Amino acid sequence: MQADILTLIKERGIVLGDGGYLIELERRGYVDSGSKREKVGTGRGSGQFTPEVAIEHPDALRQLHLEFMRAGSQVLQALTFFGTREKLKRAGYDADTEVINQNAVRIARAAAAGEALVAGSISRTQLFEREGRGAATFVRELLAEQTRLLTEAGVDFLILETFFHLEEMLIALECARESGLPLIATMSFRPRLDQSSDGHSPAECAREMAAAGAHLVGANCEQEPKRMLAVLREMRAAVDVPLAAQPAAFRSTDETPCFTRLPQFPDELETIQASREEFSDFGRIAKAEGVGYVGGCCGCNAAYIRALASMIVGD
Ligand SMILES: [Zn+2]
Numbered sequence: 001m002q003a004d005i006l007t008l009i010k011e012r013g014i015v016l017g018d019g020g021y022l023i024e025l026e027r028r029g030y031v032d033s034g035s036k037r038e039k040v041g042t043g044r045g046s047g048q049f050t051p052e053v054a055i056e057h058p059d060a061l062r063q064l065h066l067e068f069m070r071a072g073s074q075v076l077q078a079l080t081f082f083g084t085r086e087k088l089k090r091a092g093y094d095a096d097t098e099v100i101n102q103n104a105v106r107i108a109r110a111a112a113a114g115e116a117l118v119a120g121s122i123s124r125t126q127l128f129e130r131e132g133r134g135a136a137t138f139v140r141e142l143l144a145e146q147t148r149l150l151t152e153a154g155v156d157f158l159i160l161e162t163f164f165h166l167e168e169m170l171i172a173l174e175c176a177r178e179s180g181l182p183l184i185a186t187m188s189f190r191p192r193l194d195q196s197s198d199g200h201s202p203a204e205c206a207r208e209m210a211a212a213g214a215h216l217v218g219a220n221c222e223q224e225p226k227r228m229l230a231v232l233r234e235m236r237a238a239v240d241v242p243l244a245a246q247p248a249a250f251r252s253t254d255e256t257p258c259f260t261r262l263p264q265f266p267d268e269l270e271t272i273q274a275s276r277e278e279f280s281d282f283g284r285i286a287k288a289e290g291v292g293y294v295g296g297c298c299g300c301n302a303a304y305i306r307a308l309a310s311m312i313v314g315d
Helices: 006-013 021-027 058-071 084-089 094-114 127-131 135-151 167-179 201-212 225-238 276-286 302-312
Strands: 075-077 115-124 157-163 184-185 216-220 244-245
Touching: 006 115, 021 058, 058 075, 058 094, 058 302, 075 094, 084 094, 094 115, 094 127, 094 135, 115 135, 127 135, 127 201, 135 167, 157 167, 167 184, 167 201, 184 201, 184 244, 201 216, 201 225, 225 244, 225 276, 276 302
Parallel strands: 075 115, 115 157, 157 184, 184 216, 216 244
Antiparallel strands: none
16 A cells, blocks of 8 residues: 555655656547647547547557656556546547546556556646636536546546646635545646736745645646746745646747747647756756655656656655
8 A cells, every 4th residue: 555645755755756648649649639720629539638548549548657657657647637528528528528537547547556656637627718717617517527536536646737727726626625635736837937827926826726725736837847947936935835846848938938839839849849858957956946746747758757767766
């Protein structure tokens, strides 16, 4: 029986997560990037980075989990990102919401084989971006449903990630608290680095997330490690809870500090790929600065996790 995530962090100081699933599986041909936008919403297989791979190509998902295990991951995230019913509906998979979430957890659990914890991933619904704050009630319903599915599927803890609006994150935390599980909450900063999409500084985000019950707070996705450090340091100064960080492996720019707003997204990402060395540097700094949970997000395959592992595991 593994210790829970909070105990592990307390004992080891820092715990190594895994990498990004959807972009890597898109490169391997198992996930739809939605770059052929005219097809979106017209039927199966026309989603935008939705996680139906958990039922359509379970072996491909299992293989990537095993690669992260081999690289040193101490946590596997079930691929349930964008797994809320409304988002899946856009890809024609809303009727499979239960089975996609359940399969994703089952596949991660089998790959972990008792050697790693399994986290459920809960992300933004995209409705705040599409419809604004008026969608809040529906958003709560969708996030509550996914929280229940992941809890029933037996995840060890939840990672709430890639939220652009603090208001939506706080709804997600409210739903997630019901599970009674440990909670990691990480915002993504787009289009600016100094505030969330709804205008809250990284320090405010950190304080509000911690006050809403997150056991760890931090940032994920959109920026390469070096650029994300500024956000993390601002959060560090604002809260006492441990930090979590899962940067992207794509280089953003001073003008556009978020890779999904660069013209290279999604079909030319290879041209802005960051090196694994940037992740070993980040691992060293994160450990020195007391970050409790480190992994990778979009663009990170097992090589990046191995680079992180070289700095943070085993001493
Ligand atoms: Zn990402």
